[in-house]
Structures are given as C-alpha cells and as structure tokens.
Amino acid sequence: MDADAAETRLAPYDALLVVSFGGPEGQEDVIPFLGNVTRGKDVPRERLEEVGEHYRAFGGKSPINDQNRAFVANLQHELAEAGLSIPVYWGNRNWHPYLTDEVKRMAADGMGRVAAFITSAYASYSGCRQYRENLAESVAEVGPAAPRIDRLRHSFDHPGFVSANTDSVVGALGELSRDAAEQARLVFVTHSIPVAMAETSGANGNAYIEQHEAVAQAVTAQVSARTGAQYEYDLVYCSRSGPPHVPWLEPDVNDHLEALAAQGTRAVVMAPIGFLSDHMEVVYDLDTEALDTAKKFGIEAARAATVGTHPDFVAAVIDLLLERAAVERGEAVDRASVGPPGPDADVCAVDCCRNLRAAKPALGGWDAPAHPSAPK
Ligand SMILES: CC1=C(CCC(=O)O)c2cc3nc(cc4[nH]c(cc5[nH]c(cc1n2)c(C)c5CCC(=O)O)c(CCC(=O)O)c4C)C(CCC(=O)O)=C3C
Numbered sequence: 001m002d003a004d005a006a007e008t009r010l011a012p013y014d015a016l017l018v019v020s021f022g023g024p025e026g027q028e029d030v031i032p033f034l035g036n037v038t039r040g041k042d043v044p045r046e047r048l049e050e051v052g053e054h055y056r057a058f059g060g061k062s063p064i065n066d067q068n069r070a071f072v073a074n075l076q077h078e079l080a081e082a083g084l085s086i087p088v089y090w091g092n093r094n095w096h097p098y099l100t101d102e103v104k105r106m107a108a109d110g111m112g113r114v115a116a117f118i119t120s121a122y123a124s125y126s127g128c129r130q131y132r133e134n135l136a137e138s139v140a141e142v143g144p145a146a147p148r149i150d151r152l153r154h155s156f157d158h159p160g161f162v163s164a165n166t167d168s169v170v171g172a173l174g175e176l177s178r179d180a181a182e183q184a185r186l187v188f189v190t191h192s193i194p195v196a197m198a199e200t201s202g203a204n205g206n207a208y209i210e211q212h213e214a215v216a217q218a219v220t221a222q223v224s225a226r227t228g229a230q231y232e233y234d235l236v237y238c239s240r241s242g243p244p245h246v247p248w249l250e251p252d253v254n255d256h257l258e259a260l261a262a263q264g265t266r267a268v269v270m271a272p273i274g275f276l277s278d279h280m281e282v283v284y285d286l287d288t289e290a291l292d293t294a295k296k297f298g299i300e301a302a303r304a305a306t307v308g309t310h311p312d313f314v315a316a317v318i319d320l321l322l323e324r325a326a327v328e329r330g331e332a333v334d335r336a337s338v339g340p341p342g343p344d345a346d347v348c349a350v351d352c353c354r355n356l357r358a359a360k361p362a363l364g365g366w367d368a369p370a371h372p373s374a375p376k
Pocket residue numbers: 021022023024034037038041042043047048051062063064119120121124126127191192193194239240241242274275279280281
C-alpha cells in the first residue's frame with residue numbers, strides 16, 4: 001500500500017494512545033503506587049498490607065509495565081508491517097509514565113487527534129469510566145494544546161480477542177495429562193468488583209457479567225470445535241478487596257475449586273479472560289494462590305496465558321483503530337464482533353459505568369466536557 005492510502009485509512013487520527021493501569025518497578029515504589037490506586041477508595045488497611053506483600057514477594061516489581069512496553073513495541077511493529085505510519089504513546093493511571101505526562105508530550109509533538117486504547121476489555125467503572133475520568137483530568141490539566149482524544153470501543157467481543165484466548169486455553173489443555181485434558185472443566189476468571197459496580201456497568205447495567213459470559217461461551221465453543229471434545233465452563237472471580245460487608249461478585253476462584261473437587265472434578269484450565277496481560281493479579285492470585293488451592297484439593301490444573309502480545313489480539317487493536325477512524329470519517333463500517341451482546345458503543349451513554357462515589361467529568365461519553373480549546 002502506498003503512504004497516501006495508509007494515511008487515508010488512519011485519518012483523522014495522528015496518534016494511538018495506550019492507556020493502562022501502571023505498576024511499581026521496585027520495592028520503593030510499592031507504597032506510593034498503592035497510595036495512587038486506592039486514593040479516595042474504601043480499601044481496608046489489612047487488604048492493602050496483604051497486597052503490598054504480594055508485590056514485595058516479586059521484588060516490588062509488577063510485570064505489568066514491561067508487558068505494556070512489549071505490547072506497544074508489537075503494535076508499532078505490526079502497524080509498520082501494515083504500512084500504517086502512526087506514533088504510539090503509552091500512559092498510566094497509577095504509575096510512570098503517567099497519563100498527564102503523555103498527554104503533554106502528545107501536545108508538544110503537535111498531535112491533534114488521538115485514539116485511546118484502554119487495556120481493559122470490558123465495561124465497568126474500574127475498566128471504563130475511571131480511565132475516561134483520568135483522560136478528562138489529563139486533558140483539562142494540559143489545557144487547549146491537548147489533543148482531542150476518542151476512546152476505542154471495548155475489545156471483549158472482537159474475534160481476535162476471542163481467538164487469542166482460545167489459543168491459550170488449547171495450549172493450557174496441552175499441559176495437562178491426556179485423560180485430564182479430555183475431562184477438564186474450563187474455569188474462566190476475571191476481577192471481582194462490587195455487585196453495585198457490576199449492576200451499573202455499561203449503558204443499561206449488568207454489562208460486566210454479560211460481556212464476560214459472551215467471551216466464555218465463545219471461547220468454550222471454539223475450544224470444543226478445535227479439540228473435538230465437549231467442554232463445560234464456569235465464570236468465577238479473583239482479587240476481591242473492599243470491606244467484608246460490601247458484596248462483591250462471587251464465587252471466588254478458590255471457593256469454586258473446592259466446590260468442583262467436592263463434585264468430583266479432577267482437572268481444570270483456568271483462563272484469566274478478564275485481564276489482558278499476566279500482571280500481578282494473574283501471577284499472584286492465580287499462579288500462586290489458586291494453583292495451590294487446586295493442588296490441595298487434588299485437581300490437576302493449568303493456567304492459560306492472557307492475550308498479551310498474541311498476534312490475533314494485536315491485529316484486533318489495529319482493526320479497532322481503523323474501524324473508529326472510518327467511523328470518524330463518516331463511513332459505514334462492518335464491526336467485527338462475536339456477539340451477542342454485540343459491539344459496545346464508540347461513545348459511552350450518559351451515566352454508563354457510573355461513578356458511585358462522586359460525579360466527575362469523563363471523556364469519551366455523550367456527557368463529556370467540551371475540549372478546553374472549544375469556544376466558550
Ligand atoms: C475490574 C478491574 C480490573 C480489570 C480491568 C483493568 O485492567 O483495568 C482491574 C485491574 C487491575 N488492578 C490492579 C491492581 C489493583 N487493583 C486494586 C483494587 C481494585 N481493583 C478493582 C477492579 C479492577 N482492577 C476494584 C474494584 C478495586 C477496589 C478499589 C476500587 O474501587 O478501585 C488494588 C488495591 C488493592 C486491592 O484492593 O486489591 C490494586 C493494587 C492492576 C495492576 C496489577 C499489577 O500491578 O500488575 C490491574 C491491571
């Protein structure tokens with residue numbers, strides 16, 4: 001493809017911004033990082049100390065930043081391979097490189113319009129609106145020179161996200177003994193969130209569970225088709241925090257493994273479809289805790305990889321970028337989706353993934369504040 005054609009496919013975007021969570025890079029970062037994550041939140045002190053210990057056991061370094069660096073490098077490589085010339089920036093909510101610094105850098109580099117990919121595949125306050133609030137805050141701080149930023153729709157239902165997860169589950173089944181692989185139960189795991197947050201997720205509520213169910217079903221069907229065995233699945237949760245009297249989504253993965261063992265299940269594959277990379281919640285809550293639990297109850301278990309830099313997933317993100325660029329140019333698009341519930345909106349509904357503590361400005365929704373350069 002010639003350069004002009006490639007630029008036309010990307011127009012009106014000047015840059016792609018990867019927006020992520022961030023994690024500590026050493027022991028001295030652990031406390032300030034946790035302070036950033038839990039500012040204004042109802043996380044009990046004991047839980048914080050416990051989570052701090054998880055990081056400490058890994059040298060105070062979360063794998064998440066290196067994984068995002070690898071993800072950005074892969075994106076850059078695949079964009080270049082496709083003849084798409086567009087810079088990729090990366091900014092975090094909770095650690096360096098901070099989002100506001102990246103928005104400043106994009107402004108200094110003369111970026112006018114930016115598409116933001118958030119490293120969270122599903123709708124919820126934590127995975128959607130909170131990032132959109134962070135973007136609004138950064139843009140307000142940088143002021144009129146800040147680029148206009150659009151958020152790409154959630155990636156959960158993109159066929160590339162689903163096929164990458166299918167590959168991982170098939171790979172994990174291959175780690176089990178032959179008998180176990182044929183009888184294994186697929187246990188899909190995601191981050192627990194407060195029930196109230198789940199109920200207010202998405203435009204009409206309950207999107208968090210609905211979207212995960214869609215992925216779990218689609219992956220199970222693909223895995224069954226690829227292996228010729230019929231698999232059954234469950235959707236369970238990890239990493240609960242918050243005070244005990246506040247209800248969060250259940251069952252917890254550990255309780256579920258115990259219940260499965262009692263029912264006679266001998267083998268499982270745990271697939272963390274709720275996460276995009278093997279970060280701390282995966283390497284601690286699943287690889288350390290849940291695999292131990294499985295062993296204790298005599299279940300043979302393997303943990304499937306997250307999508308990470310799987311080529312299907314990297315291609316999916318590029319597809320979402322090109323799709324949104326076409327939408328912004330006013331063209332009709334054919335949205336890749338394994339649905340139902342089908343593709344999430346490009347622009348979030350008013351009150352979508354509502355902030356239950358305080359109303360704050362958020363980008364990427366119909367209730368977004370005007371850009372600081374807009375005429376008053
Ligand atoms: C839905 C969801 C995702 C998935 C979507 C997405 O990826 O965004 C996610 C990702 C992540 N969560 C992470 C880390 C933490 N999350 C915490 C706390 C919380 N998470 C919540 C939800 C989610 N979190 C919630 C409702 C809380 C309670 C406080 C609050 O109401 O917000 C706490 C505080 C201690 C604790 O409470 O456990 C930590 C340290 C890391 C980084 C891991 C690393 O460093 O490798 C990542 C990618």
